[in-house]
Amino acid sequence: MEKKRILVVGLGLIGGSLAMALQGFEDYEVVGAVRSQSTCDKARARHAADRLTFDPAAELPGADVVVLCQDPAGIIGFLSDNRERFKPGALVLDVCGVKTSIMAAAECLPEGVDFIGCHPMAGKEVSGIDNAEGTLFRNTHFIITPGPRATAEHLGLLRRMAGYCRFGDVIETTPERHDEMIAYTSQLMHVIAVSVCDNDELFSCKGFEGGSFRDCTRVAALDAAMWTQLFTFNAPALAKVVGTLENRMRQYREAIEAGDQDALRAMLAQASDRKKQINLERARGDDVRPGF
């Protein structure tokens, strides 16, 4: 019997790491689709997949599982361009950081092709196949947003794949809830990091940086084109949490300017109590490590 096939489209940091992590999964062959000769050479040197191709469209009719690892616009374009080529009964996934727009784009797929939006909460400050690792997902969260047509068989297959990649847990939610949460927990952190770096003092503060400064600005070295897409595809939810943060910072600034120590102490006590409570909850809870 011919081997079943997982096609991973795009071997960047996440796609490359997934292709590595999935090798040997059940009776599947892992095929990696690349666009550049440079990525192809590196992927081959690192044994990132069982087989490599420059032509993912040609692989689609024989692919039982397709994992789309491009940026959001790339995923949406690929779905639309190739909607008739997917194998009937195939499971199609993506791994990008927004879900509502992707799930809407996947509506174009014919009946019988099952799409499940996914978001592995893993990453690094650096990108590309050079930085891919088969162990990237170990003990991190794997968020999935199945559509109404997702079959129990495909959900079971996806959970087995997640288990094989050693994700810490699988969290099932709606695309809307995912985007609302990610706006707060991830995208907002990136807006903060880049905004902090947009200060004239950045290049003169050597010797005065604490760990808090490095931690807060760590993710600022981002891929501007990709994050422009991620922010744009999640604009309403992101604008809302940025606005909430601006308001709260304004309240802190006004209390500081007014020298209102009682107000400041009350605000700080409230926030630090909230943080201490969360720390306790997390310490009691599971040990899934935070991703990116």
Place this chain on the structure above:
Amino acid sequence: MEKKRILVVGLGLIGGSLAMALQGFEDYEVVGAVRSQSTCDKARARHAADRLTFDPAAELPGADVVVLCQDPAGIIGFLSDNRERFKPGALVLDVCGVKTSIMAAAECLPEGVDFIGCHPMAGKEVSGIDNAEGTLFRNTHFIITPGPRATAEHLGLLRRMAGYCRFGDVIETTPERHDEMIAYTSQLMHVIAVSVCDNDELFSCKGFEGGSFRDCTRVAALDAAMWTQLFTFNAPALAKVVGTLENRMRQYREAIEAGDQDALRAMLAQASDRKKQINLERARGDDVRPGF
């Protein structure tokens, strides 16, 4: 000959760690001043100092070096209350996170008593003698703001103490410059962390947190009373950097709301280039680790 004496006033996280780190320094006895029986018991059990006292004022006439490790208001009150008790020729230090107000308060000391403001860039999310460690300062920055009367002898002594505590380097600057820099690199990070925690979603985002969220909010579990003082004593510089950040975040929000991808990409590219440049500079530079 009688041993010389270092008096450490206040054995919290920083004072306790300094007392531990300084034991065995040249021919000095390290005396720790505490306020509560509980801290006294813990300090004794952990051998935090060579000797402990509840009466720092009584030790002052025999103390060659006095290290003030209270909160800013505590330091200012101690200087004013005990100005006549310091030993002529003594070196007096503090270790708190604001310097202009402290240096101004130290003007009350009589001629011949030398005050040097200090700020060890080290810390933890937790406080108190329970969390003190003699190794806390290893390879971190030690910032000092000597007044115009600081003697070469005292500066030399202070640098030997810093070397003995294994600080990574000693950075000499003015109190005003210190406060301006710290507003940006440290206090602003705390305003951000508490502001992020003031969102209703904090308790519902389990499973969606990435490392960036934990890193950014890490310092929110702060001591509200102490940070109220630190913010208040540095109000103008802090209000300025909070305002700058608010403006920049508003610009990001407006670009996101307008769907202006060109503007967003340009802003993100500029900030990420700045961050990448800083990462390169730091990688080329020394290996002093960031403090708190």
